[in-house]
Amino acid sequence: MDSYPVNLLDAFIDQIDLGIIVLDDQLRICHWNSFISQRSGKNLQQAQGRDFVEVFPEANGEHFVKVIELARERAKHVYSHWLDNLPLVELSGDCGEHVRQLQSTLFFPFKAANGERHFGLVMYDTSAIAKTSEHLEAALKALNRKQSEQEQLLRKLETANSQLLQSEKLAAIGQLAAGVAHEINNPIGYVFSNLKTLDGYVRDLLKIADAVDSAADLDELRQLKRNLEYDYIRGDVEALVNESEDGIDRVKRIISALKDFSHIEEEEFRPADLHRGLDTTLNVVNNELKYKAEVVKEYGVLAEVECIPSQINQVVMNLLVNAAHAIEQFGRITLRTGGADDWAWIEVEDTGKGIDAKTLNRIFEPFFTTKPVGKGTGLGLALSYSIVQKHNGRIEVDSTPGLGTRFRVWLPVRQPAPAPQQDAPPA
Ligand SMILES: Nc1ncnc2c1ncn2[C@@H]1O[C@H](COP(=O)(O)OP(=O)(O)OP(=O)(O)O)[C@@H](O)[C@H]1O
Ligand SMILES: [Mg+2]
Structure with missing residues (x-):
C-alpha cells in the first residue's frame, strides 16, 4: 500500500492552531511549527540546537523543572496549566498583540526513529477560556455586589419590622386600654351604687342610735326600728359589703394583670x-x-x-x-x-x-x-x-x-x- 507523502503531516503540523516544539534528550530545540514562529517572533533556524530555556528564558522556573523530571524519570505525559501572566512561553495573540493567556501544555517523552529519546511539547492557547473566566469573574463580582445590596435591604426590612412591632404595640395598648376601661367600669359602677345605698343605711342606723338618748321609752325606739326597716338593713348591709369586696377584688386583679402586661x-x-x-x-x-x-x-x-x-x-x-x-x-x-x-x-x-x-x-x-x-x-x-x-x-x-x-x-x-x-x- 502506498504511504501518504511525509509532507502531508508536515503541512498539517504547520497549520494546526497549537504550538508544537520537539526537543532532544538534552532539551535542545530540534523543531517547532509555524504557530510558534508566528506567536513568539523567533526564528527556528537560529533556535535549533540551542537550549530551550536559553531561547525561552521565561520558562526557566521551578515548575518547569518538575515537569521535566516527571516526564524524564517516570516517562509520563505531563499536563500543566500556566495561569494569568505567567505562561510557560510568552506568545502573542492572533493579531500580534499580547493578550492575557491561559496556556495549557502537554510535555511527554518519545523515541525517534533512531531510538534516541526526544521530548514533545504541545501548547494550547486557551486565552478564550481566560476571557470566559474574566467574564465569569465580572459576573461573580456583580453577584457579590447584588448580594451585599440585598443584605442592606434585609437590614432595612428588619428595622422596618421592629418599627412595625413598635406601632403594633401602641395599637395593642390602645385596644387594651379600651377593654380595660370597660372591665373596670362595671365593678366600679356597682361598688359606687352600693356605697350610696350604704350611705342611706348608715344615716338610718345613726337615727336609731341618736333615738337611744331622745326616745321617751323603748316602744318608741322599737317603732323607729320597724319604720326604718332595721331587719332588712341588717341583712342587706352584709350582702352589699360582700359584693363590693368582690368588685374591688376584680379591679385589683385587672390592675395587677395590667402591671404584668405593661412590661411591654x-x-x-x-x-x-x-x-x-x-x-x-x-x-x-x-x-x-x-x-x-x-x-x-x-x-x-x-x-x-x-x-x-x-x-x-x-x-x-x-x-x-x-x-x-x-x-x-x-x-x-x-x-x-x-x-x-x-x-x-x-x-x-x-x-x-x-x-x-x-x-x-x-x-x-x-x-x-x-x-x-x-x-x-x-x-x-x-x-x-x-x-x-x-x-x-x-x-x-x-x-x-x-x-x-x-x-x-x-x-x-x-x-x-x-x-x-x-x-x-x-x-
Ligand atoms: N382563629 C382563626 N380562625 C379563622 N381565621 C383566622 C384565625 N386566625 C387568623 N385568621 C385569618 O388570618 C387573617 C390574618 O390574621 P391576623 O391576626 O394577622 O390579622 P387580623 O386579625 O385580620 O388583623 P389584626 O390582628 O391586625 O387586627 C385574619 O384576617 C383571618 O382571615
Ligand atoms: Mg388578628
Missing part, C-alpha cells in the same frame, strides 16, 4: 411561668372573649420557659382575639399547654369558621386580613410569627373550614447559646 418594653429573655402569663392575658382580653365564647383551660405540666414574657403574652393575645373573631355566634375557645423533651407548647383552639386552604397560605403575611376595612390590620399573626421566630420557636396551624382552627406555638425551654461571631478566629 422589656427585651430580656428570662425564665418565666407561661401559665401565669396566660392567665394575665386571659384577664386582659376577657372583655373581647366573654360574649363570644366559653374559655376552657387545659394546662399541662410546664417547666419555666426562657422567653420575653410580655411578647409571648402578645402572641397569645393575638391568637385569642383572632379565635373570638372567628366565632360567629357563641362557641368555645380552648387554651391548652404541654411539653415534650426540651419544648413547651401553647395551643389556642376555637370552634370558629375555620380557614380555607387558599387563605391558610397567606395568614402570616403582613397586612393580610379578611376582615373589613378598618377592622383588622392584618399584623397580628405576622408579628406573632416574628416574635416566635425570635424565640427560636415555631407556629403550627390546623384548620377545618366550618369546624374551627387550632394554633400551636412551640417554644424551646432554653434559648440556644448565641452563634459565635462569623469573623472570629477558629477555636
Whole structure:
C-alpha cells in the first residue's frame, strides 16, 4: 500500500492552531511549527540546537523543572496549566498583540526513529477560556455586589419590622386600654351604687342610735326600728359589703394583670411561668372573649420557659382575639399547654369558621386580613410569627373550614447559646 507523502503531516503540523516544539534528550530545540514562529517572533533556524530555556528564558522556573523530571524519570505525559501572566512561553495573540493567556501544555517523552529519546511539547492557547473566566469573574463580582445590596435591604426590612412591632404595640395598648376601661367600669359602677345605698343605711342606723338618748321609752325606739326597716338593713348591709369586696377584688386583679402586661418594653429573655402569663392575658382580653365564647383551660405540666414574657403574652393575645373573631355566634375557645423533651407548647383552639386552604397560605403575611376595612390590620399573626421566630420557636396551624382552627406555638425551654461571631478566629 502506498504511504501518504511525509509532507502531508508536515503541512498539517504547520497549520494546526497549537504550538508544537520537539526537543532532544538534552532539551535542545530540534523543531517547532509555524504557530510558534508566528506567536513568539523567533526564528527556528537560529533556535535549533540551542537550549530551550536559553531561547525561552521565561520558562526557566521551578515548575518547569518538575515537569521535566516527571516526564524524564517516570516517562509520563505531563499536563500543566500556566495561569494569568505567567505562561510557560510568552506568545502573542492572533493579531500580534499580547493578550492575557491561559496556556495549557502537554510535555511527554518519545523515541525517534533512531531510538534516541526526544521530548514533545504541545501548547494550547486557551486565552478564550481566560476571557470566559474574566467574564465569569465580572459576573461573580456583580453577584457579590447584588448580594451585599440585598443584605442592606434585609437590614432595612428588619428595622422596618421592629418599627412595625413598635406601632403594633401602641395599637395593642390602645385596644387594651379600651377593654380595660370597660372591665373596670362595671365593678366600679356597682361598688359606687352600693356605697350610696350604704350611705342611706348608715344615716338610718345613726337615727336609731341618736333615738337611744331622745326616745321617751323603748316602744318608741322599737317603732323607729320597724319604720326604718332595721331587719332588712341588717341583712342587706352584709350582702352589699360582700359584693363590693368582690368588685374591688376584680379591679385589683385587672390592675395587677395590667402591671404584668405593661412590661411591654422589656427585651430580656428570662425564665418565666407561661401559665401565669396566660392567665394575665386571659384577664386582659376577657372583655373581647366573654360574649363570644366559653374559655376552657387545659394546662399541662410546664417547666419555666426562657422567653420575653410580655411578647409571648402578645402572641397569645393575638391568637385569642383572632379565635373570638372567628366565632360567629357563641362557641368555645380552648387554651391548652404541654411539653415534650426540651419544648413547651401553647395551643389556642376555637370552634370558629375555620380557614380555607387558599387563605391558610397567606395568614402570616403582613397586612393580610379578611376582615373589613378598618377592622383588622392584618399584623397580628405576622408579628406573632416574628416574635416566635425570635424565640427560636415555631407556629403550627390546623384548620377545618366550618369546624374551627387550632394554633400551636412551640417554644424551646432554653434559648440556644448565641452563634459565635462569623469573623472570629477558629477555636
Ligand atoms: N382563629 C382563626 N380562625 C379563622 N381565621 C383566622 C384565625 N386566625 C387568623 N385568621 C385569618 O388570618 C387573617 C390574618 O390574621 P391576623 O391576626 O394577622 O390579622 P387580623 O386579625 O385580620 O388583623 P389584626 O390582628 O391586625 O387586627 C385574619 O384576617 C383571618 O382571615
Ligand atoms: Mg388578628
